[in-house]
Amino acid sequence: MVNAEGPLGLEDQLDLEIGRVARAHVNVDFALRQVYQALVMPSAAIVLVADIASTSRLIDDCRLMLKTMFPDGELREAALSILDAAKTANVERNRVVHDMWLRHSVDPEKWMAFTKVKGSVGMRAKGDPKDLEYIRAVRDRLRRVHLRMTILIFALQDELPFFRGGRLEMGEKERLEQMAVLQDRFEMTAGGAVVSQSEK
DSSP: OEETTEEOOHHHHHHHHHHHHHHHHHHHHHHHHHHHHHHHTTSGGGGGGGGOOOHHHHHHHHHHHHHHHSOSSHHHHHHHHHHHHHHHHHHHHHHHHHSEEEEOSSOTTOEEEEEEOTTSSOEEEOSSOBOHHHHHHHHHHHHHHHHHHHHHHHHHHHHSGGGTTSSOOOOHHHHHHHHHHHTTOEEEOTTSOEEEOTTO
């Protein structure tokens, strides 16, 4: 990897990739807050989202509201699967951002991630050695979750009574494409373009 000052060393690349994971997570957290707001509109409960610091708590609250508000169906199942993916990606993000990354003693292209041990002052290695591709894969999962959650916001606005009539009606093709993204049936190009698999 090269920047304006020349090639980046492995430690700088690690820092860059960890930063990208952190930025991708901010997008997921922001979209999650919009889902929460859509679910509580037009009640005064909308202000409660500002006091929820935990992404995991936001996910749990949105899950409970979705299960209560929506009967079984495609949208409910897709929304719950998005929240499951967000929960998993959030755990991975926490490991990437909060663990201590120390260069592996045998393979200099990899790192061991060390995490705090509850009830102890020590740290312990978590899992196998990791490389930059591992961190990039976490970022890519966060990007997928963010896209799915953004589409979920629009889908909720189509379904919830408070928003009805505020958006243009979609055709069948657009609905199929929307559902394909909600159900994680799409590919993302390196540039961020989306190719849905709506025909499946």
